[in-house]
Amino acid sequence: MRKSTLLVGLIALFLIHGALAALVLLARQTPESRARVDQGRQVLPARPPQRLVSLAPSITEILYFLEQGDKVVGVTAFCNYPSEVKNKPRIGTYWDFNLEAILALKPDLALGMAHQGEGQGAYEILKEWGVPLYLAKADTLAELFHQVQEIARLTGSEETAHRKLPGLEDRVRRIENGVHGLPKPKVFLQIDQEPLITVGRLSIHNDLIERAGGENIAGHIDQRYPVYSLEEVLRARPEVILFTGMVGEKVLPLRLKFWRPWSMLPAVENKRLSWVDPDLIDRPGPRLVDGLEFLARFFHPGVIRN
Numbered sequence: 069m070r071k072s073t074l075l076v077g078l079i080a081l082f083l084i085h086g087a088l089a090a091l092v093l094l095a096r097q098t099p100e101s102r103a104r105v106d107q108g109r110q111v112l113p114a115r116p117p118q119r120l121v122s123l124a125p126s127i128t129e130i131l132y133f134l135e136q137g138d139k140v141v142g143v144t145a146f147c148n149y150p151s152e153v154k155n156k157p158r159i160g161t162y163w164d165f166n167l168e169a170i171l172a173l174k175p176d177l178a179l180g181m182a183h184q185g186e187g188q189g190a191y192e193i194l195k196e197w198g199v200p201l202y203l204a205k206a207d208t209l210a211e212l213f214h215q216v217q218e219i220a221r222l223t224g225s226e227e228t229a230h231r232k233l234p235g236l237e238d239r240v241r242r243i244e245n246g247v248h249g250l251p252k253p254k255v256f257l258q259i260d261q262e263p264l265i266t267v268g269r270l271s272i273h274n275d276l277i278e279r280a281g282g283e284n285i286a287g288h289i290d291q292r293y294p295v296y297s298l299e300e301v302l303r304a305r306p307e308v309i310l311f312t313g314m315v316g317e318k319v320l321p322l323r324l325k326f327w328r329p330w331s332m333l334p335a336v337e338n339k340r341l342s343w344v345d346p347d348l349i350d351r352p353g354p355r356l357v358d359g360l361e362f363l364a365r366f367f368h369p370g371v372i373r374n
């Protein structure tokens with residue numbers, strides 16, 4: 069009995085000592101050292117930043133949506149929306165940053181996307197140089213809206229997000245309600261030609277296709293951008309074929325020429341092929357809702373109205 073009582077007392081003493089140590093450590097922290105930590109690896113400013121560097125076009129669009137454009141001091145070479153961004157200093161591409169250019173801008177926060185391939189190494193270099201860094205991740209519209217709220221919190225623009233986000237969410241609900249219960253056309257979204265590259269279940273495109281009332285024929289593949297053979301497309305018999313990609317709409321004649329001989333495909337037979345502006349479906353920013361609306365209108369003509 070005495071041993072049991074002694075053991076309980078020792079455990080209680082240990083817990084009290086640990087709690088007191090934690091309180092002392094917290095008391096010694098400065099506001100800066102209590103900076104927020106996100107995604108387990110990002111130390112962020114404790115106060116709303118005043119000098120923002122955007123490391124992705126989608127981030128730039130989110131910052132302007134949140135009315136933080138006046139605080140943006142640097143953007144990537146591919147940031148082209150809204151029009152006001154054309155006069156902002158450029159810091160390279162979103163996979164090849166110019167570190168000197170970024171440091172010269174003296175940002176108190178840089179923001180990028182967590183899925184940018186070669187850009188991950190550049191992110192590590194930024195952190196080594198002490199640049200506060202936030203990496204967003206959005207593979208669905210729901211995740212995008214969450215990221216907008218997170219960036220609003222970081223930049224002190226929660227009121228703007230509270231005022232503007234409901235409008236986007238209402239548009240999404242209206243589109244989804246409009247296509248609900250309708251037959252889902254089989255969709256093949258082509259990113260590239262040689263080899264054929266499409267979008268899988270883990271891509272934000274898959275989420276858009278499904279919300280717009282379509283069925284992605286590669287939606288069963290647990291990748292973002294899987295290679296898909298011509299034979300697989302022929303077997304799936306898509307009713308809609310869409311084209312997008314960084315090469316631009318200039319390749320549309322070549323894409324149409326490639327598919328023209330395969331008239332056994334419903335999409336080719338019924339001329340249900342179209343180019344989609346990649347800025348509206350590739351960038352996880354507010355204009356994804358415009359992309360969703362375009363897809364819904366193309367999948368179900370006459371259903372979605374202004």
